[in-house]
Amino acid sequence: MKESNSDSILIIGICADVHKQGVHKYHQAGDKYVRALTSVSDKIIPVIIPALFNELSEPAQDKLLSGLDGIMLTGSYSNLHPSYYQSDLPDNDDAQRDPHRDASNWKLIEKVLAADIPLLGICRGFQELNVYFGGSLHHRIHEVPGLMDHREDKSLPLEQQYAYAHPVSLQENGVLAGWFAPRTEIRVNSIHMQGIDKLGDRLRIEASAPDGLIEAFSCPDYQFLTAVQWHPEWQPHNYADNAVVIQGFIQACAEYKNRSSQ
Ligand SMILES: N[C@@H](CCC(=O)NCCCC(=O)O)C(=O)O
Numbered sequence: 420m421k422e423s424n425s426d427s428i429l430i431i432g433i434c435a436d437v438h439k440q441g442v443h444k445y446h447q448a449g450d451k452y453v454r455a456l457t458s459v460s461d462k463i464i465p466v467i468i469p470a471l472f473n474e475l476s477e478p479a480q481d482k483l484l485s486g487l488d489g490i491m492l493t494g495s496y497s498n499l500h501p502s503y504y505q506s507d508l509p510d511n512d513d514a515q516r517d518p519h520r521d522a523s524n525w526k527l528i529e530k531v532l533a534a535d536i537p538l539l540g541i542c543r544g545f546q547e548l549n550v551y552f553g554g555s556l557h558h559r560i561h562e563v564p565g566l567m568d569h570r571e572d573k574s575l576p577l578e579q580q581y582a583y584a585h586p587v588s589l590q591e592n593g594v595l596a597g598w599f600a601p602r603t604e605i606r607v608n609s610i611h612m613q614g615i616d617k618l619g620d621r622l623r624i625e626a627s628a629p630d631g632l633i634e635a636f637s638c639p640d641y642q643f644l645t646a647v648q649w650h651p652e653w654q655p656h657n658y659a660d661n662a663v664v665i666q667g668f669i670q671a672c673a674e675y676k677n678r679s680s681q
Pocket residue numbers: 449493494495496497498499541542543544610611612613614650
């Protein structure tokens with residue numbers, strides 16, 4: 420049977436952060452994450468998932484996920500609370516916190532993995548996934564001997580903060596190596612103070628920075644679980660390497676949708 424136009428439309432969930440503006444809290448996702456999807460394909464409806472997924476009933480969680488073809492876990496200036504991976508730690512890394520997002524995404528990841536829906540983690544989303552799989556994070560990588568400073572220079576215009584900052588080398592036979600072949604190195608931006616210390620169980624390294632920091636991983640136990648420490652959502656129309664990652668994710672979502680409708 421011929422596919423109608425609407426049959427090829429993908430609905431992709433994007434997790435929200437909770438931010439206080441004035442006296443009220445808002446659930447929101449950054450414009451660049453939403454537009455990264457619509458800018459590379461006109462067949463995508465991005466849907467922002469409020470940061471209270473864990474508070475929904477189980478049937479409501481399942482209903483929401485049954486309508487989605489992929490999930491993007493975004494970056495955020497807030498840090499995952501260290502209690503998720505380190506029980507004895509004082510809450511002292513001077514970071515912004517988002518306990519609603521922490522709890523919501525923890526449950527969201529559990530349910531998305533159980534349903535084997537394509538999952539792309541970006542920056543904080545990458546860190547959350549690593550911790551979910553039993554890994555841990557450096558709190559301030561710039562204070563770890565031998566590691567570079569991976570933070571952006573906040574005094575620069577945004578265009579420069581999100582420009583390519585360093586190369587990463589791609590792991591042979593990985594998902595990313597397949598997307599970028601025959602290249603074995605790409606350039607990425609760098610806007611994070613935390614990073615992977617211990618890699619989570621069952622995760623496979625996909626890319627590493629020159630200082631050895633793990634910058635991308637996947638999990639071969641799922642049809643598509645890929646996460647990157649950098650920001651491929653930043654201007655994919657201007658940064659070809661960013662576009663490749665977003666397109667790879669969308670392709671995985673399309674394949675998931677095709678499989679599910681058979
Ligand atoms: N807070 C964590 C994660 C860094 C991160 O996700 N930065 C994103 C900044 C805002 C954005 O581009 O959406 C860390 O510092 O390591």
